[in-house]
Amino acid sequence: MQQAVHAPECPECATTVTLDEDARVSEIIECVDCRSELEIASVEPPKVELAPEVEEDWGE
Amino acid sequence: MTSIRSAVNRSATTTPAASPRLAVLASRVRFEEKSIMTALDRRGIAFEHLDPRTLFVASGTSYTGPRLVLNREVGHFRALYAASALESVGVTVVNSAAATHLAGDKWHTSAALLRHGLPTPRTALAITPDAALAALEEIGYPAVLKPLVGSWGRLVTRVTDSTMAGAVLEHIAAMPSPQSHVVYVQEQVAKADRDIRILVVAGRALGGTYRRSTEWRTNVARGAVSEPLAPSAEHAELAVAAAAAVGTELAGVDLIEDLEGGLTVLEVNDRVEFTGLQGAHGRDLDVAGAIADLLAAGTRT
Numbered sequence: 001m002q003q004a005v006h007a008p009e010c011p012e013c014a015t016t017v018t019l020d021e022d023a024r025v026s027e028i029i030e031c032v033d034c035r036s037e038l039e040i041a042s043v044e045p046p047k048v049e050l051a052p053e054v055e056e057d058w059g060e
Numbered sequence: 061m062t063s064i065r066s067a068v069n070r071s072a073t074t075t076p077a078a079s080p081r082l083a084v085l086a087s088r089v090r091f092e093e094k095s096i097m098t099a100l101d102r103r104g105i106a107f108e109h110l111d112p113r114t115l116f117v118a119s120g121t122s123y124t125g126p127r128l129v130l131n132r133e134v135g136h137f138r139a140l141y142a143a144s145a146l147e148s149v150g151v152t153v154v155n156s157a158a159a160t161h162l163a164g165d166k167w168h169t170s171a172a173l174l175r176h177g178l179p180t181p182r183t184a185l186a187i188t189p190d191a192a193l194a195a196l197e198e199i200g201y202p203a204v205l206k207p208l209v210g211s212w213g214r215l216v217t218r219v220t221d222s223t224m225a226g227a228v229l230e231h232i233a234a235m236p237s238p239q240s241h242v243v244y245v246q247e248q249v250a251k252a253d254r255d256i257r258i259l260v261v262a263g264r265a266l267g268g269t270y271r272r273s274t275e276w277r278t279n280v281a282r283g284a285v286s287e288p289l290a291p292s293a294e295h296a297e298l299a300v301a302a303a304a305a306v307g308t309e310l311a312g313v314d315l316i317e318d319l320e321g322g323l324t325v326l327e328v329n330d331r332v333e334f335t336g337l338q339g340a341h342g343r344d345l346d347v348a349g350a351i352a353d354l355l356a357a358g359t360r361t
Contacts, residue, residue, distance in 0.1 A: 022094075022098070024089050024094055024097060024109070025089070025109065026086065026087060026088060026089040026109070026111060027089040027090075027094060028088050028089065028090055039088070040089075051088070052087075052088075055135055056207075056209075056210060056214075057135050057136040057137050057209050057210060058134045058135055058136075058210075058211065058212075059134070059136070059210060059211015059212050059214075059281075059329075060211050060212075060312060060329040060330075060331050060332050060333045
Protein backbone atom coordinates (compact mmCIF):
# COMPACT_ATOMS: atom_id res chain seq x y z
CA MET A 1 0.00 0.00 0.00
CA GLN A 2 1.32 3.46 -0.87
CA GLN A 3 1.72 5.88 1.98
CA ALA A 4 2.42 9.57 2.10
CA VAL A 5 5.69 10.17 3.84
CA HIS A 6 5.89 13.95 3.41
CA ALA A 7 3.92 16.72 1.83
CA PRO A 8 5.76 19.27 -0.27
CA GLU A 9 3.81 21.67 -2.46
CA CYS A 10 3.53 21.76 -6.22
CA PRO A 11 5.58 24.79 -7.34
CA GLU A 12 2.99 25.52 -10.03
CA CYS A 13 -0.31 25.39 -8.13
CA ALA A 14 0.68 24.92 -4.47
CA THR A 15 -1.31 21.71 -4.15
CA THR A 16 0.11 19.32 -1.60
CA VAL A 17 2.16 16.66 -3.34
CA THR A 18 2.21 13.19 -1.86
CA LEU A 19 5.42 11.25 -2.26
CA ASP A 20 5.17 7.48 -2.32
CA GLU A 21 7.07 5.47 0.25
CA ASP A 22 9.43 4.25 -2.43
CA ALA A 23 10.00 7.69 -3.98
CA ARG A 24 13.43 8.24 -5.51
CA VAL A 25 15.48 11.31 -6.26
CA SER A 26 15.01 12.48 -9.87
CA GLU A 27 11.76 10.54 -10.15
CA ILE A 28 9.18 12.19 -12.37
CA ILE A 29 5.71 12.47 -10.90
CA GLU A 30 2.59 14.38 -11.84
CA CYS A 31 0.72 16.91 -9.73
CA VAL A 32 -2.73 15.42 -9.15
CA ASP A 33 -4.29 18.85 -9.39
CA CYS A 34 -2.66 20.86 -12.20
CA ARG A 35 -0.99 17.85 -13.93
CA SER A 36 2.36 19.60 -13.99
CA GLU A 37 5.27 17.24 -14.41
CA LEU A 38 7.38 17.38 -11.27
CA GLU A 39 10.81 16.08 -10.41
CA ILE A 40 11.58 14.85 -6.92
CA ALA A 41 14.62 16.92 -6.02
CA SER A 42 15.01 15.40 -2.59
CA VAL A 43 13.31 12.69 -0.58
CA GLU A 44 14.75 13.61 2.82
CA PRO A 45 13.81 16.39 3.26
CA PRO A 46 11.04 16.14 0.66
CA LYS A 47 11.28 18.61 -2.17
CA VAL A 48 9.80 18.76 -5.65
CA GLU A 49 10.58 21.04 -8.59
CA LEU A 50 9.02 21.56 -11.98
CA ALA A 51 10.50 18.89 -14.24
CA PRO A 52 12.75 20.12 -17.06
CA GLU A 53 11.14 20.72 -20.43
CA VAL A 54 11.55 17.96 -23.00
CA GLU A 55 14.61 18.56 -25.17
CA GLU A 56 15.00 17.84 -28.86
CA ASP A 57 17.25 14.80 -28.44
CA TRP A 58 15.23 13.09 -25.73
CA GLY A 59 13.90 9.64 -26.26
CA GLU A 60 14.97 6.09 -26.40
CA MET B 61 44.81 9.80 -13.75
CA THR B 62 41.22 10.76 -13.64
CA SER B 63 38.38 11.80 -11.41
CA ILE B 64 34.65 11.46 -11.73
CA ARG B 65 32.23 13.74 -9.99
CA SER B 66 28.48 13.63 -9.90
CA ALA B 67 25.57 13.97 -7.58
CA VAL B 68 25.25 10.44 -6.28
CA ASN B 69 22.32 8.71 -4.65
CA ARG B 70 23.25 5.37 -3.19
CA SER B 71 20.89 2.46 -2.92
CA ALA B 72 19.69 1.19 0.42
CA THR B 73 22.03 -1.77 0.15
CA THR B 74 25.13 0.42 -0.07
CA THR B 75 27.24 1.07 2.99
CA PRO B 76 28.26 4.72 3.29
CA ALA B 77 31.98 3.98 2.94
CA ALA B 78 31.74 1.63 -0.02
CA SER B 79 31.50 2.72 -3.62
CA PRO B 80 29.34 0.17 -5.47
CA ARG B 81 30.68 -1.46 -8.57
CA LEU B 82 27.49 -0.53 -10.39
CA ALA B 83 25.76 2.75 -11.23
CA VAL B 84 22.58 3.73 -13.04
CA LEU B 85 23.06 6.90 -15.09
CA ALA B 86 19.83 8.87 -15.44
CA SER B 87 18.64 12.44 -15.12
CA ARG B 88 14.99 11.38 -15.10
CA VAL B 89 13.79 8.44 -13.07
CA ARG B 90 10.77 7.23 -15.00
CA PHE B 91 8.87 3.96 -14.76
CA GLU B 92 11.75 2.13 -16.43
CA GLU B 93 14.55 3.50 -14.26
CA LYS B 94 12.58 3.07 -11.06
CA SER B 95 11.68 -0.51 -11.99
CA ILE B 96 15.32 -1.35 -12.65
CA MET B 97 16.45 0.27 -9.39
CA THR B 98 13.78 -1.61 -7.47
CA ALA B 99 14.82 -4.88 -9.14
CA LEU B 100 18.44 -4.23 -8.14
CA ASP B 101 17.40 -3.49 -4.56
CA ARG B 102 15.35 -6.69 -4.43
CA ARG B 103 18.38 -8.66 -5.53
CA GLY B 104 20.59 -6.96 -2.95
CA ILE B 105 22.79 -5.48 -5.69
CA ALA B 106 24.35 -2.23 -4.53
CA PHE B 107 24.31 0.62 -7.01
CA GLU B 108 24.73 4.36 -7.24
CA HIS B 109 22.43 6.67 -9.10
CA LEU B 110 24.59 8.98 -11.21
CA ASP B 111 22.93 12.15 -12.43
CA PRO B 112 24.52 13.25 -15.72
CA ARG B 113 23.44 16.84 -15.08
CA THR B 114 26.24 17.07 -12.53
CA LEU B 115 28.65 14.53 -14.01
CA PHE B 116 32.13 15.27 -15.23
CA VAL B 117 35.15 13.15 -15.87
CA ALA B 118 38.53 14.86 -15.63
CA SER B 119 42.13 13.80 -15.75
CA GLY B 120 44.41 14.30 -12.80
CA THR B 121 43.26 11.97 -10.03
CA SER B 122 42.66 8.26 -9.58
CA TYR B 123 39.32 6.88 -10.67
CA THR B 124 37.57 5.00 -7.90
CA GLY B 125 33.97 5.03 -9.08
CA PRO B 126 31.68 2.29 -10.35
CA ARG B 127 33.14 -0.13 -12.87
CA LEU B 128 29.85 -0.84 -14.60
CA VAL B 129 27.27 1.79 -15.59
CA LEU B 130 23.81 1.24 -17.00
CA ASN B 131 23.13 4.16 -19.31
CA ARG B 132 19.52 5.26 -18.91
CA GLU B 133 20.02 8.93 -19.72
CA VAL B 134 17.05 10.26 -21.70
CA GLY B 135 19.03 12.83 -23.71
CA HIS B 136 20.97 11.30 -26.59
CA PHE B 137 23.94 13.63 -26.49
CA ARG B 138 24.27 13.46 -22.73
CA ALA B 139 24.05 9.68 -22.95
CA LEU B 140 26.61 9.47 -25.73
CA TYR B 141 29.22 11.74 -24.18
CA ALA B 142 28.73 10.41 -20.66
CA ALA B 143 29.30 6.88 -21.99
CA SER B 144 32.39 7.98 -23.89
CA ALA B 145 33.81 9.85 -20.89
CA LEU B 146 33.19 6.95 -18.54
CA GLU B 147 34.71 4.45 -20.97
CA SER B 148 37.79 6.67 -21.22
CA VAL B 149 38.54 5.86 -17.58
CA GLY B 150 37.93 2.15 -17.95
CA VAL B 151 34.27 1.92 -17.03
CA THR B 152 32.09 -0.60 -18.85
CA VAL B 153 28.92 1.12 -20.02
CA VAL B 154 25.73 -0.71 -21.07
CA ASN B 155 25.09 0.08 -23.83
CA SER B 156 28.53 1.12 -25.00
CA ALA B 157 29.26 4.58 -26.35
CA ALA B 158 29.80 3.01 -29.78
CA ALA B 159 26.36 1.38 -29.66
CA THR B 160 24.71 4.62 -28.53
CA HIS B 161 26.50 6.42 -31.36
CA LEU B 162 25.01 4.03 -33.90
CA ALA B 163 21.57 3.49 -32.39
CA GLY B 164 21.04 7.14 -31.50
CA ASP B 165 21.41 8.34 -35.07
CA LYS B 166 19.01 7.02 -37.67
CA TRP B 167 21.51 7.14 -40.49
CA HIS B 168 24.23 5.36 -38.54
CA THR B 169 21.67 2.70 -37.63
CA SER B 170 20.63 2.26 -41.26
CA ALA B 171 24.24 2.03 -42.37
CA ALA B 172 24.98 -0.62 -39.73
CA LEU B 173 21.92 -2.65 -40.72
CA LEU B 174 22.90 -2.46 -44.39
CA ARG B 175 26.51 -3.45 -43.61
CA HIS B 176 25.16 -6.57 -41.90
CA GLY B 177 22.82 -7.38 -44.77
CA LEU B 178 19.66 -6.93 -42.70
CA PRO B 179 16.37 -5.88 -44.27
CA THR B 180 15.49 -2.24 -43.71
CA PRO B 181 13.36 0.21 -45.70
CA ARG B 182 14.96 1.96 -48.67
CA THR B 183 16.69 5.02 -47.30
CA ALA B 184 18.64 7.97 -48.65
CA LEU B 185 20.79 10.41 -46.75
CA ALA B 186 20.65 13.83 -48.35
CA ILE B 187 23.40 16.19 -47.30
CA THR B 188 21.32 19.30 -47.91
CA PRO B 189 17.58 20.04 -48.11
CA ASP B 190 17.98 20.70 -51.85
CA ALA B 191 19.53 17.28 -52.30
CA ALA B 192 16.66 15.79 -50.32
CA LEU B 193 14.18 16.87 -52.97
CA ALA B 194 16.13 14.92 -55.57
CA ALA B 195 16.49 11.99 -53.16
CA LEU B 196 12.72 11.90 -52.75
CA GLU B 197 12.30 11.49 -56.50
CA GLU B 198 14.60 8.48 -56.25
CA ILE B 199 12.88 6.98 -53.18
CA GLY B 200 9.37 7.81 -54.40
CA TYR B 201 6.25 9.09 -52.67
CA PRO B 202 4.88 8.72 -50.07
CA ALA B 203 8.09 8.96 -48.10
CA VAL B 204 9.08 9.91 -44.59
CA LEU B 205 11.52 12.62 -43.51
CA LYS B 206 13.09 12.03 -40.11
CA PRO B 207 15.48 13.98 -37.94
CA LEU B 208 18.77 12.09 -37.53
CA VAL B 209 18.53 12.29 -33.76
CA GLY B 210 15.30 12.23 -31.84
CA SER B 211 12.59 9.92 -30.73
CA TRP B 212 8.93 9.51 -29.89
CA GLY B 213 8.05 10.34 -33.50
CA ARG B 214 8.89 14.01 -33.08
CA LEU B 215 9.30 15.95 -36.34
CA VAL B 216 8.86 12.79 -38.37
CA THR B 217 6.99 13.95 -41.44
CA ARG B 218 5.18 11.99 -44.12
CA VAL B 219 5.35 13.68 -47.50
CA THR B 220 3.09 12.61 -50.32
CA ASP B 221 4.25 14.77 -53.23
CA SER B 222 6.98 17.17 -54.28
CA THR B 223 4.96 20.30 -53.45
CA MET B 224 4.49 19.17 -49.86
CA ALA B 225 8.11 18.01 -49.67
CA GLY B 226 9.37 21.36 -50.93
CA ALA B 227 7.48 23.20 -48.22
CA VAL B 228 8.72 20.88 -45.47
CA LEU B 229 12.30 21.09 -46.72
CA GLU B 230 12.09 24.88 -46.75
CA HIS B 231 11.29 24.73 -43.05
CA ILE B 232 14.12 22.26 -42.49
CA ALA B 233 16.54 24.61 -44.27
CA ALA B 234 15.51 27.40 -41.89
CA MET B 235 16.33 25.37 -38.77
CA PRO B 236 19.40 26.67 -36.92
CA SER B 237 21.33 23.45 -36.35
CA PRO B 238 23.63 22.39 -39.24
CA GLN B 239 22.84 18.77 -38.41
CA SER B 240 19.16 19.45 -39.07
CA HIS B 241 20.03 20.25 -42.69
CA VAL B 242 21.22 16.68 -43.29
CA VAL B 243 17.99 14.96 -44.25
CA TYR B 244 17.13 11.33 -43.66
CA VAL B 245 14.69 10.17 -46.33
CA GLN B 246 12.97 6.83 -46.09
CA GLU B 247 10.36 5.05 -48.14
CA GLN B 248 7.07 4.60 -46.36
CA VAL B 249 6.51 0.88 -46.33
CA ALA B 250 2.93 -0.17 -46.94
CA LYS B 251 2.14 -2.07 -43.78
CA ALA B 252 -0.58 -3.11 -41.40
CA ASP B 253 -1.80 -0.69 -38.72
CA ARG B 254 0.73 -2.08 -36.30
CA ASP B 255 4.43 -2.50 -35.83
CA ILE B 256 6.42 -4.86 -33.67
CA ARG B 257 8.71 -4.08 -30.76
CA ILE B 258 11.07 -6.82 -29.65
CA LEU B 259 13.10 -6.34 -26.49
CA VAL B 260 16.55 -7.86 -26.77
CA VAL B 261 18.59 -8.52 -23.65
CA ALA B 262 22.09 -9.96 -24.02
CA GLY B 263 21.44 -11.61 -27.36
CA ARG B 264 18.03 -13.00 -26.45
CA ALA B 265 14.59 -11.82 -27.48
CA LEU B 266 12.99 -11.39 -24.09
CA GLY B 267 9.52 -10.46 -25.29
CA GLY B 268 7.59 -8.37 -27.72
CA THR B 269 4.55 -6.28 -28.42
CA TYR B 270 2.40 -5.28 -31.29
CA ARG B 271 1.90 -1.52 -31.24
CA ARG B 272 -1.26 -0.31 -32.85
CA SER B 273 -2.22 3.23 -33.61
CA THR B 274 -4.93 5.09 -35.47
CA GLU B 275 -2.24 7.32 -36.98
CA TRP B 276 0.67 6.23 -39.15
CA ARG B 277 3.27 6.75 -36.42
CA THR B 278 3.06 3.86 -33.96
CA ASN B 279 5.09 5.32 -31.10
CA VAL B 280 3.79 4.51 -27.61
CA ALA B 281 4.72 8.11 -26.72
CA ARG B 282 2.14 9.19 -29.31
CA GLY B 283 -0.60 7.05 -27.86
CA ALA B 284 -0.07 3.73 -29.64
CA VAL B 285 -1.49 0.77 -27.73
CA SER B 286 0.76 -2.18 -26.90
CA GLU B 287 -0.48 -5.75 -27.11
CA PRO B 288 1.57 -8.73 -25.97
CA LEU B 289 3.46 -10.67 -28.58
CA ALA B 290 5.41 -13.87 -28.08
CA PRO B 291 8.24 -13.41 -30.58
CA SER B 292 8.36 -16.01 -33.33
CA ALA B 293 11.68 -17.52 -34.30
CA GLU B 294 11.76 -15.12 -37.25
CA HIS B 295 11.05 -12.08 -35.06
CA ALA B 296 13.68 -13.16 -32.56
CA GLU B 297 16.36 -13.94 -35.12
CA LEU B 298 15.96 -10.61 -36.90
CA ALA B 299 15.74 -8.54 -33.72
CA VAL B 300 18.79 -10.18 -32.18
CA ALA B 301 20.75 -9.70 -35.41
CA ALA B 302 19.72 -6.02 -35.56
CA ALA B 303 20.70 -5.45 -31.93
CA ALA B 304 24.06 -7.06 -32.63
CA ALA B 305 24.57 -5.02 -35.80
CA VAL B 306 24.63 -1.81 -33.76
CA GLY B 307 26.43 -3.42 -30.82
CA THR B 308 23.65 -3.16 -28.24
CA GLU B 309 23.32 -5.55 -25.30
CA LEU B 310 19.96 -4.02 -24.40
CA ALA B 311 17.75 -2.90 -27.24
CA GLY B 312 14.22 -2.27 -28.31
CA VAL B 313 14.12 -3.33 -31.93
CA ASP B 314 11.24 -2.06 -34.04
CA LEU B 315 10.15 -4.28 -36.91
CA ILE B 316 7.46 -3.71 -39.46
CA GLU B 317 5.57 -6.22 -41.52
CA ASP B 318 4.88 -5.40 -45.14
CA LEU B 319 1.56 -6.37 -46.64
CA GLU B 320 2.97 -9.78 -47.63
CA GLY B 321 4.09 -10.44 -44.06
CA GLY B 322 7.79 -9.86 -44.71
CA LEU B 323 9.73 -8.35 -41.83
CA THR B 324 12.04 -5.37 -41.99
CA VAL B 325 13.98 -3.51 -39.30
CA LEU B 326 12.91 0.07 -38.70
CA GLU B 327 14.86 1.12 -35.60
CA VAL B 328 17.12 -0.09 -32.83
CA ASN B 329 16.64 1.84 -29.58
CA ASP B 330 19.59 1.73 -27.22
CA ARG B 331 18.02 3.19 -24.08
CA VAL B 332 14.84 1.27 -24.54
CA GLU B 333 11.59 2.36 -22.95
CA PHE B 334 9.45 -0.56 -21.88
CA THR B 335 6.41 0.84 -20.10
CA GLY B 336 4.13 -0.33 -22.90
CA LEU B 337 5.75 -3.74 -23.22
CA GLN B 338 5.73 -4.36 -19.47
CA GLY B 339 2.12 -3.23 -19.21
CA ALA B 340 1.09 -5.51 -22.06
CA HIS B 341 2.69 -8.58 -20.47
CA GLY B 342 1.92 -7.84 -16.83
CA ARG B 343 3.25 -10.48 -14.46
CA ASP B 344 4.17 -12.80 -17.32
CA LEU B 345 7.36 -10.88 -18.02
CA ASP B 346 9.83 -9.10 -15.75
CA VAL B 347 11.80 -6.72 -17.96
CA ALA B 348 13.49 -4.83 -15.14
CA GLY B 349 14.40 -8.11 -13.48
CA ALA B 350 16.06 -9.37 -16.65
CA ILE B 351 18.07 -6.16 -16.92
CA ALA B 352 19.04 -6.38 -13.25
CA ASP B 353 20.19 -9.97 -13.81
CA LEU B 354 22.32 -8.86 -16.75
CA LEU B 355 23.91 -6.17 -14.60
CA ALA B 356 24.44 -8.61 -11.74
CA ALA B 357 26.37 -10.86 -14.09
CA GLY B 358 28.42 -7.85 -15.18
CA THR B 359 29.36 -6.91 -11.63
CA ARG B 360 30.71 -10.40 -11.02
CA THR B 361 33.20 -10.25 -13.89
